[in-house]
Each structure stands twice: as C-alpha cells, then as structure tokens.
Amino acid sequence: MLQTIRDNSQGVIAKIIIGFIIGVFALFGAESIIGGFLGGNNVASVNGEEITEPELAQSLQNVMAQMGANVQDFDEQLLREIALGQLIEDRLLMQAAESSGMTISDNSLDRQIVRTPQFQVGGVFDPDLARRTMGAQGFTAQTYRASLSQQMMMSQLANAYASSGFVTDEAIERLAALELQTRDFRYLSIPLGNRTLGEAIPADDIRAYYDNNPAEFTAPEQVSVNYVVLEKDRIFDEVEVDEARVRAQYEEERDAAVANIERRASHILWELGGDASQEELLAIAAGVKERLDAGEDFGELAREFSDDVVSAEDDGDIGYTDGSVFPAALEQALVTLEVDQVSDPVVSEFGVHLVKLTEYDAQEYPEFDEVAERIERDLNSAEVDQLYFSRLENLANLAFETFDLQAINEELGLEIQQSEYFGRSGGSSAITSEERVIEAAFSDDVLVEELNSELIELSDTRAVVLHLQEYRPEALIPFEDVRAEIAVTLRGQREREMARELGENLMAALDSGEDISGQIASESLSWIEREDVRRNQADVNIEIVRNVFQMPSPEASDPVRRGFSLNNGAYVLVELQAVEDGNAANMPEQQRQQLTAALIENQGRMSFDALLRNLQTDADITGLELDPGVL
Structure with missing residues (x-):
C-alpha cells in the first residue's frame, strides 16, 4: 500500500537494474513467452525440463545479433548449437540455484523494478510506462517478474562462485618474481641494407616466382556500378516555413507548457x-x-x-x-x-x-522571439522528414518496378553516378566501402540478372540504389606488369637472408670465443647495452623484449645467446647476461592490490567454470545432438 505511493512519486530509489532488464529481455523475449502458450516442438530436455523450439529461435536471434554483420559467414547449424548450448547452461544454473534454496524476495523484485530507468519518467517510477514497456517485449507484469526473478537468481549463483576466490602471500610472491623480474643484456641489430646493390636478380628467378605464386598476381573479380543517392540534407533547401505556422506552433506549445x-x-x-x-x-x-x-x-x-x-x-x-x-x-x-x-x-x-x-x-513559457528560430527549425525538420520518407518509399518502388536507373533519374531528379571498380572487399569511395553496397553489388539480382538493387538505407538520412555497369572476372595479371614488383620482392628476401647469415656467423664466432669487434666495426654496427629491463619496458623494441624474456637464465657468468629476425627483416643477436627475480616487497601497493584482485577474479571464474562442467557432467540432457565443444 505504502509502496504504491512511493512507486508513483519517489524519484531517488530507481537507478540500478538496467542490466537485468536487458538480460531478461534478451533471454525471455516475446517469442518464448508466446511459445509457452501456443506450444511447439521440444528441441532438448535438461533434467526433465523441456526447451522449446520458440525459445531456441529467440536464443538464435540473440546470438546472431551479437555476432553482427558477419553472421552470414558462419555455419547456421553451428550457430543453432551455440544458441542451444546457452539455453542449456541457463537451465542448469537455474536448477542449481533452486536446489541450493536460493530465492528472490518480492521486496527485492520491487526495488529492482522501481529503480529501472526504462520504467521512469523524470527519474520517477511510472507504472503505466512500466506496463507498456513490459507489454512491448511480450510480458505481462507476472511473467516479467518471474523472468526477472530467474535472471537475478542465476546472477546470484554466478556471483557466489565468482567471488569465492582467494590468494595467498606465497602466490603473490611467485607472481611478483615473474612480474617484476628484470634482465641485463646486450644486443646487435643488423638492419637490411644495400648488401645486394649491383647484384642482378636473375630473370629465371623472377619468372619462377611469378609461376609459383599465381595467387599473389591474380586480380580479384571486380564490378563497377551506376547508382543514385537520396539524401535528406539536400531536401532542406526545398522547404520554407512561413511565420504564421511558426506562431501557431508557438501558441500550441505555450498553452501546453502553462497547463503543465x-x-x-x-x-x-x-x-x-x-x-x-x-x-x-x-x-x-x-x-x-x-x-x-x-x-x-x-x-x-x-x-x-x-x-x-x-x-x-x-x-x-x-x-x-x-x-x-x-x-x-x-x-x-x-x-x-x-x-x-x-x-x-x-x-x-x-x-x-x-x-x-x-x-x-x-511553467513560464518564453516570449515568441526567444523560441521562434527553434520552432521554425523543428517545423522545417518535420516537413523535410515527411518529404524524405515519401521519396524513400517512391525510390524503393521505382527500384523494384524498373530495369535501370533512368526512370528514377527522371521522376526524382537523382543524378546517376558511376563508381570505380571494386571487389568483394570494397572500394575506396564512401559508397563502395559500405558493406551493404558491396553485398548488393555482388548479389545475383544485380550481378547475374542485371536488375536494380533493392533500396539500401545507409543511414537514417541516406539511401542508395545500384545497377551494374560492368563486371570484370578474376584474372591473372600479365607477367610484364608485375616483373619489377617481383624483382623488388626477391631483392628484399635476399637482403633478409644476408642479414640473417651475417648474424648467425657473428653468433658462431662468439660461441667459439673469437673477437668479433672488427667485423662489427666493418658493418658499422655496435652493441647496445641494457640493464634492469622489465617485461613491459617501453623504450626497447617489443619483439626484442619478448625474445629476451623467453631465453633461459644464464648459468654462472656464461651469457646465453639467441638470434632472431624482426618483422621488419632486421636480424638481432642477443647476449643475456643476468636475470634478477622480482620481490613483492618492492611492488607498489596499488599494483599489489590489482594483482590480488586479478588472481581472485581468475580463481572465481575457474570455480564457476568448474561448477558448469560438473552440472553438465551430472545432468540428463537429451534432444538435439551437440558438439562437445559447444557446452
């Protein structure tokens, strides 16, 4: 009774549950609710509790929505198995929560609901808005509360396990020894140079490279399209709002504001x-x-x-x-x-x-002169919206009813433009880099049937229709067109090989006890000494640091050597001289706290994963066959 008054009037108690709302809507949407009444085929059973086809369909939609635009690249059966796997995990968690005696009180549900921003107007809970929002998602108040209760129970169970981790001082010491470890080393960096200058690349090698690597010299299929673009911004110049309309709107807004x-x-x-x-x-x-x-x-x-x-x-x-x-x-x-x-x-x-x-x-409403510009702008935008959507509908109809873009040009006055050639990875212009334009350009309707594309809405203010101009199939680029490019590639490979050969020779000489200072000087190289380098050292090449920290610790005073090529082709010779383990006592308190929190979080996650595995192992799951890796 008292809650009803507060629900309708108290604005400070309604700010937390948006995450639960999203989760509940995603998991128990309209199709699953309706499916419970209309029935449907059961696709699986979890410890005797059925999962229906409508529930699986809704879960599949959610999975596809999360994957975004590239969902078409995935096998539909795999996506279906992933969606079913998620439903099964949810069932197992819910059953585990219930068997553990977990419950959500009515007061907790009430607090979560009234704190939901989606159910508020001006920061105050609005029961009518709440009912409408629930209804729009296929819920009644009762089914929404039931779904929210289940979601909260599963979260409660997950949090109980996720927060159960702990970490010992010994574990912190071990990690600190690695995390704060420092290494002393010196290195030679042998860059690519002009060692092959004056050395001709044999013509036979160039030809052999071309013949052995046809994929590198095959131009992908390409299209050029004609297109028309409808843009809302261009319509603003066509619209003019007179002062009488602005004043009438002002009077209407003022009357409404004063009454509020x-x-x-x-x-x-x-x-x-x-x-x-x-x-x-x-x-x-x-x-x-x-x-x-x-x-x-x-x-x-x-x-x-x-x-x-x-x-x-x-x-x-x-x-x-x-x-x-x-x-x-x-x-x-x-x-x-x-x-x-x-x-x-x-x-x-x-x-x-x-x-x-x-x-x-x-409410006091401002004078006409203070708001006239804003009202005129709003009226102008409204009329532009109306014109845009009318033309958008007309454009969609013409694209379907005609066989080229000429009729669209004549009726809507949209300029026919031609794109550059582009492949399935897109082109360089704003139009041809749009994924939906690329998909339409290579569709059967446009590419094979040579029809207009369907209307493609690139944004809320921009739409396009395509028609094929020319198609170029995949083709091997002539040898003469790429001869020079291949020569550069082969010369680069030879430069890498020579840098590596020099580095390996220098390391072999060091290992045999030779003095290499003369060779180093002749190549204009020099040792670079570094001390107390850490894993995240910012002033040393990250590839060098990564390799140094993969090297074993030196024994006694004998350094450990390693040679490796960098991504840029340079060859690096490293001498690791000393390794000093870190000490937790030297770790800043904030870093220690962060490390402790990360370890606890990781252990909690492992505990929760173990719970899921145990539930799956012990459960009686029947129905659609699942790949073992899905669950």
Missing part, C-alpha cells in the same frame, strides 16, 4: 486497518495539525507519527505530481494549498493524511 503544473508534497500517514478506527485516526491527525499550526516542525512530526517510514526519513517527502500521481483525495487537497501550507486531515484508500505543499512549479 508540478507540485511537490510531503505527508504524514496514519494507516487504516489497525486497532484505531478512521474517526480515531482523524482525531489524532487533527491534534497533530494543531501542533503544526502552533509552529512545530513537519519533518519531526512525520518521523514521530507517520506509518510511511520511508518518506518520514525524508521529512515526509513523497515527490512530485502533475495532478495524476497521488490518490485523488491528496491531489484535491494540494490544489487548495499554498506553498508550506498543511491541509486538514484527508482520507484516501491508504489511510488518513496530513499533506503539505512544499513546491509549486507553474
């Missing part, structure tokens, strides 16, 4: 239904009213007398109303009050009230 009066109220409530009768409560309320008239504080008396303990803690405040939020008796009383005035005792279906008007907000 908000009042804020506080109350002291004596709830009906106890030992005292209504007459006795009225007498008590009248006595408190006399004390208020004598100057006592409303908030203090609310805390002393009000049965609405939540609002009493806030001096009796029950929020704002536009005349439709509170019970009718309270609304009628508020109309007669001045700010800070308290009503005589008022009786509603909830009990006996003393009502105080704390704020009165009668």
Whole structure:
C-alpha cells in the first residue's frame, strides 16, 4: 500500500537494474513467452525440463545479433548449437540455484523494478510506462517478474562462485618474481641494407616466382556500378516555413507548457486497518495539525507519527505530481494549498493524511522571439522528414518496378553516378566501402540478372540504389606488369637472408670465443647495452623484449645467446647476461592490490567454470545432438 505511493512519486530509489532488464529481455523475449502458450516442438530436455523450439529461435536471434554483420559467414547449424548450448547452461544454473534454496524476495523484485530507468519518467517510477514497456517485449507484469526473478537468481549463483576466490602471500610472491623480474643484456641489430646493390636478380628467378605464386598476381573479380543517392540534407533547401505556422506552433506549445503544473508534497500517514478506527485516526491527525499550526516542525512530526517510514526519513517527502500521481483525495487537497501550507486531515484508500505543499512549479513559457528560430527549425525538420520518407518509399518502388536507373533519374531528379571498380572487399569511395553496397553489388539480382538493387538505407538520412555497369572476372595479371614488383620482392628476401647469415656467423664466432669487434666495426654496427629491463619496458623494441624474456637464465657468468629476425627483416643477436627475480616487497601497493584482485577474479571464474562442467557432467540432457565443444 505504502509502496504504491512511493512507486508513483519517489524519484531517488530507481537507478540500478538496467542490466537485468536487458538480460531478461534478451533471454525471455516475446517469442518464448508466446511459445509457452501456443506450444511447439521440444528441441532438448535438461533434467526433465523441456526447451522449446520458440525459445531456441529467440536464443538464435540473440546470438546472431551479437555476432553482427558477419553472421552470414558462419555455419547456421553451428550457430543453432551455440544458441542451444546457452539455453542449456541457463537451465542448469537455474536448477542449481533452486536446489541450493536460493530465492528472490518480492521486496527485492520491487526495488529492482522501481529503480529501472526504462520504467521512469523524470527519474520517477511510472507504472503505466512500466506496463507498456513490459507489454512491448511480450510480458505481462507476472511473467516479467518471474523472468526477472530467474535472471537475478542465476546472477546470484554466478556471483557466489565468482567471488569465492582467494590468494595467498606465497602466490603473490611467485607472481611478483615473474612480474617484476628484470634482465641485463646486450644486443646487435643488423638492419637490411644495400648488401645486394649491383647484384642482378636473375630473370629465371623472377619468372619462377611469378609461376609459383599465381595467387599473389591474380586480380580479384571486380564490378563497377551506376547508382543514385537520396539524401535528406539536400531536401532542406526545398522547404520554407512561413511565420504564421511558426506562431501557431508557438501558441500550441505555450498553452501546453502553462497547463503543465508540478507540485511537490510531503505527508504524514496514519494507516487504516489497525486497532484505531478512521474517526480515531482523524482525531489524532487533527491534534497533530494543531501542533503544526502552533509552529512545530513537519519533518519531526512525520518521523514521530507517520506509518510511511520511508518518506518520514525524508521529512515526509513523497515527490512530485502533475495532478495524476497521488490518490485523488491528496491531489484535491494540494490544489487548495499554498506553498508550506498543511491541509486538514484527508482520507484516501491508504489511510488518513496530513499533506503539505512544499513546491509549486507553474511553467513560464518564453516570449515568441526567444523560441521562434527553434520552432521554425523543428517545423522545417518535420516537413523535410515527411518529404524524405515519401521519396524513400517512391525510390524503393521505382527500384523494384524498373530495369535501370533512368526512370528514377527522371521522376526524382537523382543524378546517376558511376563508381570505380571494386571487389568483394570494397572500394575506396564512401559508397563502395559500405558493406551493404558491396553485398548488393555482388548479389545475383544485380550481378547475374542485371536488375536494380533493392533500396539500401545507409543511414537514417541516406539511401542508395545500384545497377551494374560492368563486371570484370578474376584474372591473372600479365607477367610484364608485375616483373619489377617481383624483382623488388626477391631483392628484399635476399637482403633478409644476408642479414640473417651475417648474424648467425657473428653468433658462431662468439660461441667459439673469437673477437668479433672488427667485423662489427666493418658493418658499422655496435652493441647496445641494457640493464634492469622489465617485461613491459617501453623504450626497447617489443619483439626484442619478448625474445629476451623467453631465453633461459644464464648459468654462472656464461651469457646465453639467441638470434632472431624482426618483422621488419632486421636480424638481432642477443647476449643475456643476468636475470634478477622480482620481490613483492618492492611492488607498489596499488599494483599489489590489482594483482590480488586479478588472481581472485581468475580463481572465481575457474570455480564457476568448474561448477558448469560438473552440472553438465551430472545432468540428463537429451534432444538435439551437440558438439562437445559447444557446452
């Protein structure tokens, strides 16, 4: 009873559950609710609990939506198995939560619902909006509460396991030894140079490379399309709104704003239904009213007398109303009050009230000159929207009814443009880089039947229709066109080989105890010394650091050597001289806390994964055959 008043008026208690709403809508959407009434084929059973085809269809839609535009690249059966696997996991978790005795109280559900931003207007819970939002997703209030309860229970179970991890000081020490480990080393970097300068690349090698690597020199299939573009922004120049329309809209908005009066109220409530009768409560309320008239504080008396303990803690405040939020008796009383005035005792279906008007907000609307530009802009946009959508519909019809773009050009005045040639990976222009344009250009309708494409809406303000101009099939590029390119490639390969050969020779000389300083100088190279380098050292090439930390620790005073090529072709010779393990005592407190939290989170995740595996192993799951890797 008291909750109803607060649900309709208190704006500070409704801000948390949006994540639950999204999850519930995604998991228990309209199709699964309706499917429960209409029936359908069962596709699987989890410990005797059936999963229906409509539920699987909804889960499949959610999986496809998460994967986005590239979903067509995946096998449909695999996607179906993934969707079913998710449903089975949810069933197992729900059954585990129920068997563990987990429940969600009605009060918890109420709190989550009234704190849902989707159910609020101006930060205040609106029951009508809540019912409409639930209905739009295929829920009644009862089915929504049931779905939300299940989602909260599964989250409660997951959180219980995810937060169960712990970490010892010994584990922190071991990780710190690795995380804070430093290494001393020196290295030679042998870059690509001009070692092959003056050395001709044999013509036979160039030809052999061309013959052995046809895929590198095969131009993919390409198309060029003609297209027309409908853009909303171009319509603005066609629209003009006269002052009479602007003034009429101003009058309408002003009348609506002035009529929108908000009042804020506080109350002291004596709830009906106890030992005292209504007459006795009225007498008590009248006595408190006399004390208020004598100057006592409303908030203090609310805390002393009000049965609405939540609002009493806030001096009796029950929020704002536009005349439709509170019970009718309270609304009628508020109309007669001045700010800070308290009503005589008022009786509603909830009990006996003393009502105080704390704020009165009668909207003042600005003068015409202050808002005329904005109104003109709004009217202009509305008319442009109407014209755009009308032409959009006309464009879609013409694209379907005609066999080229000429009729569209004549009727809608849209310029026929021609694209560059582009392949299935797209082109360089704004149009041909659009994925939906590429898909349409290579569709059977456009490519094979040579029909207009369907209307392609690139955004809310831009649409395009295509027609094939020319198709170029996949073809091998002539040898002469790529001869020079191949020569450059082969020369680069030879430069890499020579850099590697030099590096390997230098390392072999070092291993045999030779002095290589002369060779280094002749190649204009020099050792680079680095000390106390960490894994995340920013001023050393990341490839070098990664290789250094993969090397074994040196024994005694003998360095460990390794040679490797970088992605840019340079060859690096490294001498690892010393390794110093890290110490947790030297770890900053913030880093220690972050490391501890990461370990706990990882252990909690592993515990939850183990729970799922055990539930799957012990469960009786029948129905559609699943790939073992899906669950």
